Amino acid sequence: MSVKDYLRERFFPHMWCPGCGHGTVLNSLLRAVEALGLDKNDIVMTSGIGCSARISGYVDFHSLHTIHGRALAFATGVKLSTPRLNLLVPMGDGDALAIGGNHFIHAARRNIDMTAIVMNNRIYGMTGGQFSPLSGVGIKATTAPYTNIDNSFDVVKIAAAAGASFVARSTTYHVLEAVNILKKAIAHKGFSVVEILSQCPTHFGRKNKEGDASSMLELYRSNTAKIGSRALAENPALLPRGIFVDEERPEYCEAYEEVIKRAMGGAKS
């Protein structure tokens, strides 16, 4: 199979802006799926609302484009009802951590087997450039015209603290690294979170004078560093990339199978 075999070309061209990073995330994700040799019929992709969420329409999997912030809640129903399915849940930063923040921490707490991908462009793109909980202080947005005073979440820390058993971060500049991380995240049994920084030149870049897509990608190269690297040790201000958590812990659907065994053993009525 080639990456093309995983796309619904009938629905192209896609609706993302020129220079948007989300197409790169789609590419990385499909290469990871291809490398793992997963059957398309065994994959369900659920997404929420926003630019990121449109990704589910373009993939030739079972695809569920849901409502804002709730992709993980829908995915939980799909997964627990039919645990043999592989769940991919791409979300935007606002989608996953603002309106969907509650579902994000609770899916992590349950350690239910699915892969959450936070396509983090630090802005609400679909609605025209409002700040998100991942924008950070000092950022300009249409709803922060005098610069943002809202502190940002650290996706990696929040996912790890909430109980995700696989947590990683990469960027659309580091595509091979992202493919490799996504492969591990999908293969991991339990709740996996992969944050991928994805440029939005249209709204974030323009407002914050980061230039076009290529100069934004250049920033991902210069502002981040691999965990354990010398660059990071020398400059702790850089944003760390890599795999932060990779642990084996009891998975929710497997634990529920034990509940069924106990219930059947002690059935009263």
Add this chain to the structure above:
Amino acid sequence: MNKQIKFVQGNEACVEGALYAGIDFFAGYPITPSTEIAELLAVRLPQRGGKFIQMEDEIASMCAIIGASLTGHKVMTATSGPGFSLKQEALGYACMAEIPCVVVNVQRGGPSTGNPTHVSQGDVNQARWGTHGDHAIITLTASNHQDVFAMTVDAFNLAETYRTPVILLFDEAVGHMREKLIIPEEGEIPLVDRLRTSVRKGVDYHPYLPREDGRLPMSDFGGDHRYNVTGLFHDMWGFPSNNPKIVDGLLHHLVDKIENNVNTITRYKEHFLEDADYLFVSYGSSARSAIHLAKNRRQRGEKIGVLELQSIWPFPEEMVRERCRGARAVIVVEMNMGQVMRHVKAAVEQPERVFLANRIDGHLITPSNIKQLLRVIQGRGV
């Protein structure tokens, strides 16, 4: 399965009905006065290999059952007033994406936190119009436990038949009251299984192309056909579209598939209606008081009857008009400020003869509450 006789709460009768109908998956969140439904299914579902999950909130519960329905399972959630409000966006999604599911709302007093442990029927209109946008919805209700059971089975059947969410609008009094329930034997009530596509693997399957009879055969997520499901207006592939023809066609389909079948969906009971001069229209626990009073007055020779609604939405306008024809007065008995009364007025030929006997203080409306109004209408003084 043998015929079982049980002494149960209404909420338990609902659980028995759901199990009889073949529920596989329940997601919920604790809320008074519906919590017993979740508690009982937490015990019963895994005993037969089904799945129960307590989600982080009401919204997530609604979303989870939609996800589980798409994999081919029969699903339900249960809630009450504030929780029902929270579920509305996802409920609209299920209408738009045509996902079969059952949503129980055991009504309590509102608005807001209201009166959690007391009875009300204040969510009738929310059941109809709680979610935004034009849509149709099926809502059933019941006044006694045998009917709670039957309506719950019916709700699952209608959800599959019309690919729609079905709301079970019970109330606190019925939910918490205990009475006898006879569980029918297997096969006694017919069950509707999901209509699945006969399109073979490798052949194009159009998930949103209705057959001639308006029904859309489904394909389970995880099966041979991969397709898109969205809350956006969508074409026959399930892919988003804002083509005016497609938008117009889909909205008509969503409304027509239910409104055009109102006669098939309508469920009601007649109590002493044949020659009734005075007619009570009621439903849920208030119908019990109306029936009690009608029986009582019949013994004194008064021609009084009760039309008990078991389906509220789509509103059975034609049936109500016919049954109320010729009545000297129609008294709608309900525990809200006239939510069904307004629809009865709109349905009948002489709306000036429609009156409201209600109670909204958190206590069950009694036969004597209704009698007071009846005596005024009958010209027998206050």
